[in-house]
Amino acid sequence: MNKTAIFVDVQNIYYTTRQAYGRQFNYRKLWQTISQQGSITQATAYATNRDDDGQHKFQSALKHMGFSVKLKPFIQRSDGSAKGDWDVGITIDVLDAAKDVDRVILLSGDGDFDLLLEKINQQYGVSTELYGVPALTAKSLIDAASIFHPIDAGLLL
DSSP states (O other): OOEEEEEEEHHHHHHHHHHHHSSOBOHHHHHHHHHTTSEEEEEEEEEEEOOOHHHHHHHHHHHHHTOEEEEEEOEEOTTSOEEOOOHHHHHHHHHHHTTTOSEEEEEOOOGGGHHHHHHHHHHHOOEEEEEEOGGGSOHHHHHHSSEEEEOOGGGBO
């Protein structure tokens, strides 16, 4: 049976689905779809911690589905921008997992991950699958993935 590791850039998915569709991503539907295709050996969601009730409920729901949730503090800068970047953490975890699975699934539109997908495909021969909002996903990332799954109405709440 196909061994799969899933990595979710939660902030990216939240903001891109909200911007493109005005809706939220359906993590339960994603889990059902992927689990029918093989064994999920690892699933991690990377998010910022704003410490509010809605976020706690969301994180609990992810954990109940089977995701590990990794949190970084939400940092509000004086200019109004925010920071909560998980790129390095996701990269390290993907590199570690790629040695032991048949496919890596990444949910993000961030083009910084293109080299990561190319590296693990070449070095470990794993299939790299990407879920992203088509209009808001870097072309270089789509091109680096073995398979691109566009996030559309079927994966939204």
